[in-house]
Amino acid sequence: MAQEEKNGKPIEQLNDVTVMFAGDSGDGMQLTGTQFSDTTAFLGNDLSTLPDYPSEIRAPLGTLYGVSGFQLHFGATNVHTPGDNPDVLVAMNPAALKVNVKNLKPRGIIICNSDAFDAKNLKLAKYESNPLEDDSLSGYKLFPVPITSLTVAALKDCGLKPKEVTRSKNFFALGLMYWLFNEPLEPTLEWVKTKFKNKESVICGNEKALKSGYYYGENTQLFASRYKIAKAKLPKGTYKSISGNEATAIGLIAASKLSKLPLFLGSYPITPATDILHHLSKYKNFGVKTLQAEDEIAGITSAIGASFGGSLAITTTSGPGLALKTEATGLALMLELPLVIVNVQRGGPSTGLPTKTEQSDLLQAMYGRSGESPVAVVAATSPSDCFYMAIEASRLALKYMVPVILLTDGYIANGAEPWRIPHVNEFKEFEVTQRTDSEGFQPYDRDENLARPWAIPGTPGLEHRLGGLEKANITGAVSHDPENHHLMTEIRAQKIENMQNSIPDLEVDGDSEGKVLVIGWGGTKGSITEAVNDARKKGMKVSRAQLQYINPFPKNLGDVLSKFDNVIVPENNMGQLAKILRDKFLVPVIQFNKMRGLPLKTFEITEKIAEVLGGKND
Amino acid sequence: MTNKIDTTELKPKDFQSDQDVRWCPGCGDYSVLSSVQKVFPKLGIKKEDFVWIAGIGCSSRFPYYMDTYGMHGIHGRAPAIATGLKVARPDLSVWVSTGDGDLMSIGGNHFIHACRKNIDLKLILFNNQIYGLTKGQYSPTSEKGKVTKSSPYGSVDYPFNPTSLALGAEATFVARTLDRDVKHLQEMLLRAGEHKGTAFLEVYQNCVIFNDGAYTDYTDKETKAETIIKLEQGEPLLFGKNFDKGIKIDGFNPVVVDLNDGVHSIEDLLVHDEHDESPVRSFIYSHMTDHPELPTPIGVFRQIKRETYDEAVTRQIEAVTDKKGEGDLESLLFSGNTWEVE
Numbered sequence: 025m026a027q028e029e030k031n032g033k034p035i036e037q038l039n040d041v042t043v044m045f046a047g048d049s050g051d052g053m054q055l056t057g058t059q060f061s062d063t064t065a066f067l068g069n070d071l072s073t074l075p076d077y078p079s080e081i082r083a084p085l086g087t088l089y090g091v092s093g094f095q096l097h098f099g100a101t102n103v104h105t106p107g108d109n110p111d112v113l114v115a116m117n118p119a120a121l122k123v124n125v126k127n128l129k130p131r132g133i134i135i136c137n138s139d140a141f142d143a144k145n146l147k148l149a150k151y152e153s154n155p156l157e158d159d160s161l162s163g164y165k166l167f168p169v170p171i172t173s174l175t176v177a178a179l180k181d182c183g184l185k186p187k188e189v190t191r192s193k194n195f196f197a198l199g200l201m202y203w204l205f206n207e208p209l210e211p212t213l214e215w216v217k218t219k220f221k222n223k224e225s226v227i228c229g230n231e232k233a234l235k236s237g238y239y240y241g242e243n244t245q246l247f248a249s250r251y252k253i254a255k256a257k258l259p260k261g262t263y264k265s266i267s268g269n270e271a272t273a274i275g276l277i278a279a280s281k282l283s284k285l286p287l288f289l290g291s292y293p294i295t296p297a298t299d300i301l302h303h304l305s306k307y308k309n310f311g312v313k314t315l316q317a318e319d320e321i322a323g324i325t326s327a328i329g330a331s332f333g334g335s336l337a338i339t340t341t342s343g344p345g346l347a348l349k350t351e352a353t354g355l356a357l358m359l360e361l362p363l364v365i366v367n368v369q370r371g372g373p374s375t376g377l378p379t380k381t382e383q384s385d386l387l388q389a390m391y392g393r394s395g396e397s398p399v400a401v402v403a404a405t406s407p408s409d410c411f412y413m414a415i416e417a418s419r420l421a422l423k424y425m426v427p428v429i430l431l432t433d434g435y436i437a438n439g440a441e442p443w444r445i446p447h448v449n450e451f452k453e454f455e456v457t458q459r460t461d462s463e464g465f466q467p468y469d470r471d472e473n474l475a476r477p478w479a480i481p482g483t484p485g486l487e488h489r490l491g492g493l494e495k496a497n498i499t500g501a502v503s504h505d506p507e508n509h510h511l512m513t514e515i516r517a518q519k520i521e522n523m524q525n526s527i528p529d530l531e532v533d534g535d536s537e538g539k540v541l542v543i544g545w546g547g548t549k550g551s552i553t554e555a556v557n558d559a560r561k562k563g564m565k566v567s568r569a570q571l572q573y574i575n576p577f578p579k580n581l582g583d584v585l586s587k588f589d590n591v592i593v594p595e596n597n598m599g600q601l602a603k604i605l606r607d608k609f610l611v612p613v614i615q616f617n618k619m620r621g622l623p624l625k626t627f628e629i630t631e632k633i634a635e636v637l638g639g640k641n642d
Numbered sequence: 643m644t645n646k647i648d649t650t651e652l653k654p655k656d657f658q659s660d661q662d663v664r665w666c667p668g669c670g671d672y673s674v675l676s677s678v679q680k681v682f683p684k685l686g687i688k689k690e691d692f693v694w695i696a697g698i699g700c701s702s703r704f705p706y707y708m709d710t711y712g713m714h715g716i717h718g719r720a721p722a723i724a725t726g727l728k729v730a731r732p733d734l735s736v737w738v739s740t741g742d743g744d745l746m747s748i749g750g751n752h753f754i755h756a757c758r759k760n761i762d763l764k765l766i767l768f769n770n771q772i773y774g775l776t777k778g779q780y781s782p783t784s785e786k787g788k789v790t791k792s793s794p795y796g797s798v799d800y801p802f803n804p805t806s807l808a809l810g811a812e813a814t815f816v817a818r819t820l821d822r823d824v825k826h827l828q829e830m831l832l833r834a835g836e837h838k839g840t841a842f843l844e845v846y847q848n849c850v851i852f853n854d855g856a857y858t859d860y861t862d863k864e865t866k867a868e869t870i871i872k873l874e875q876g877e878p879l880l881f882g883k884n885f886d887k888g889i890k891i892d893g894f895n896p897v898v899v900d901l902n903d904g905v906h907s908i909e910d911l912l913v914h915d916e917h918d919e920s921p922v923r924s925f926i927y928s929h930m931t932d933h934p935e936l937p938t939p940i941g942v943f944r945q946i947k948r949e950t951y952d953e954a955v956t957r958q959i960e961a962v963t964d965k966k967g968e969g970d971l972e973s974l975l976f977s978g979n980t981w982e983v984e
């Protein structure tokens with residue numbers, strides 16, 4: 025570890041670090057974490073974040089279930105997840121310490137707000153004695169800091185109310201962390217100035233808290249050293265930090281531009297999908313129409329109406345909402361109208377774990393409708409990939425005149441990563457035709473992809489009726505003919521199969537044949553990538569692939585699977601992709617499943633790889 | 643909707659599709675269909691700008707019989723489908739046919755919210771007080787005690803009064819008519835078609851198979867003068883063969899008065915004002931239908947001007963675009979906190 029001196033304190037150079045900010049849900053931990061991430065990203069670190077908060081908005085103060093956390097992993101190389109275990113824990117109260125200390129690495133750093141460790145809070149956190157005073161934390165590097173009182177002292181001249189003063193203590197903690205990791209205050213100071221324009225006292229409070237935290241680190245003898253994280257070697261370009269939900273929203277706007285179609289969103293608020301509605305509601309000047317519907321069913325059916333009218337129509341939801349959209353999804357399939365259904369998965373079933381992540385809606389997306397009802401299913405693999413997959417989902421829906429379900433999850437939706445921003449001209453425009461010629465028009469006529477023509481109301485001479493009753497192929501008249509229903513059922517399935525011609529082959533990272541392939545889908549890409557990289561470092565030979573297209577699968581998938589002796593499928597569910605792979609390819613895949621509501625831990629996947637390889641590193 | 647254009651060359655026949663109409667002979671739905679086909683050419687709207695949306699039920703087969711753009715959707719959801727279409731395409735004239743099960747039961751939520759939002763839709767409720775398509779179960783508008791296959795000992799449900807419900811949900815146009823009074827029906831369809839905002843028209847429709855005669859008191863020559871009262875704008879509420887009876891308000895209750903009793907005069911009667919901002923007055927007499935001693939009002943209960951949802955959406959988009967300029971994707975992508983990697 026390179027050592028460097030600054031202000032008399034040695035600076036240790038590290039490859040990567042995982043930090044956890046934890047406090048009461050009203051302590052501003054999400055904001056603190058976001059600010060810290062933005063600054064580290066700005067410094068050129070790669071990073072991955074995991075906001076982890078309770079479903080109560082303001083859970084009772086000091087309680088264990090009211091703890092809100094923000095974990096981030098930043099560094100130079102192999103940063104693909106928010107980190108299995110933090111190196112540093114910032115705990116604003118006893119409950120935050122209690123909940124998170126068990127995940128901390130041995131010899132990890134704990135910075136606590138010692139002012140919050142009073143009898144009442146200790147009792148709420150179910151501590152029998154004060155952990156700062158007994159020996160229970162001796163396995164860690166413990167730094168108790170009276171954050172509340174230091175903040176109160178620093179802010180006495182800002183003209184803030186006592187409550188506002190104590191609320192600024194998160195910025196003291198942030199300042200201290202900036203000092204510890206040798207990071208500049210300027211980006212956050214700039215942010216404060218714009219965010220609280222014309223609120224001088226708030227600006228004063230935040231600035232002073234931030235700076236006092238920083239100088240506290242500088243001037244006290246508490247810390248023996250500070251750290252510096254090496255820059256990541258990222259491809260050249262302009263970057264910003266982006267969360268999955270924001271990326272999905274912007275991706276949909278991009279799809280609207282690329283298709284030259286107006287964007288319509290019908291949606292009903294549900295965690296963790298609501299932010300897509302929030303984001304899209306801002307962009308009225310892009311002609312985006314957002315309808316906050318009376319329920320999920322109205323969300324999707326209004327989108328179906330808008331699609332009939334010629335819009336690029338979207339509905340966004342999470343698991344329980346997708347269940348409510350079931351019947352209408354079948355209708356869109358029957359009408360053969362383009363529609364994008366975004367499902368940000370969360371822990372289920374029922375209300376389940378609203379604020380936690382899971383991948384457990386894959387089978388619902390694939391099969392959860394009445395009748396033979398194949399819809400296209402695609403999945404995003406990271407926060408920024410949501411942008412590209414939102415465009416892909418739209419492209420496929422428009423090209424094949426079908427509903428497409430885009431699966432993301434709570435982790436990539438709320439998590440953020442640095443994104444090399446693409447230019448608009450890097451994308452191909454979609455070829456979308458809306459029929460205008462009445463000559464020979466038949467509503468269920470077919471093009472080379474088996475898609476039917478899109479004829480929108482207002483076009484003279486193309487008046488026609490769509491409906492959920494089975495239609496005769498080509499003419500679109502209501503039909504109960506047995507052979508026609510058989511044919512139409514096959515056509516609807518064939519349309520999905522035909523998409524294989526316009527989706528990319530699956531890429532394999534590593535050798536294209538061998539002993540072990542680890543294959544995942546969607547949001548587990550980060551965990552699997554890190555795990556495979558770690559396994560390789562330990563000398564194991566292992567290949568990796570991540571699916572973005574699930575219905576249909578990429579054309580070469582069967583081929584890829586057949587080249588490996590063992591196929592491991594890690595999933596954040598009980599083995600839903602594994603089931604489909606066995607069904608389609610009759611391969612004896614090896615499952616690896618966790619249902620904790622959290623991203624998969626990389627070391628566990630690495631262990632699984634080692635186990636399958638028989639512990640031998642060949 | 644765009645300004646009225648000359649559509650005099652359009653004929654009812656132009657709105658008839660090539661599909662055989664498959665309602666039971668004698669079904670009240672036929673008269674609504676032919677009335678709609680007669681009224682559409684009078685609305686000054688191009689044929690291709692009409693869209694007919696429906697849910698599921700006998701009445702919801704309607705779009706198949708109209709040679710316009712149309713969609714036969716899923717049970718109860720037509721108002722929501724129509725909402726999306728109208729918001730996306732304010733230039734279209736969007737109509738919905740629906741049944742008492744479709745709109746009052748499974749689609750109840752969409753109904754009240756369409757009314758509340760004042761989306762420029764025409765909702766035509768075919769109220770036959772029965773589930774027709776599923777062969778005769780009691781519906782949310784069937785009278786208490788109704789004997790059907792799903793209520794062999796009589797239903798224990800209290801019914802909805804759809805017109806009261808629409809008024810309660812703040813629909814800006816609320817009217818009621820009868821399938822058998824074709825002239826009134828067409829007048830109401832025309833009024834609904836000309837209204838800007840959610841137009842709710844309840845049609846008392848006879849199901850000859852499963853609920854025949856539900857409205858005969860209102861349609862029979864013998865009885866209708868005593869059982870029906872026609873609402874006319876600015877006119878006192880008069881009825882009876884010789885128009886010598888009227889409705890007076892006693893507290894909050896409507897009561898029948900005899901103008902020949904030497905006590906009451908026309909001055910005592912309630913005067914109809916469909917443009918009253920408050921729905922209270924109309925609400926009071928929308929309930930008269932639930933009282934056998936009172937006549938049942940038909941006509942326009944309410945018609946007020948209020949910005950429509952689709953207009954407000956368009957206005958907001960224009961205002962934001964004026965302020966921020968038309969959205970540019972490249973600058974959106976590169977907005978926010980960005981940094982360069984060399």
Ligand SMILES: Cc1ncc(C[n+]2csc(CCOP(=O)(O)OP(=O)(O)O)c2C)c(N)n1
Nearest residue numbers: 698699700701717741742743744773774775
């Ligand atoms: C989701 C769903 N549930 C139930 C049905 C069965 N169903 C079809 S129509 C109908 C009720 C029809 O009654 P109404 O809306 O009054 O229409 P009518 O046939 O009387 O015109 C029902 C229950 C269905 N098609 N879909």
Ligand code: SF4
Nearest residue numbers: 666669700774849850
């Ligand atoms: S069942 Fe009743 S409502 Fe349905 S078509 Fe026959 S008569 Fe009309």
Ligand SMILES: [Mg+2]
Nearest residue numbers: 741742772774
């Ligand atoms: Mg009915």
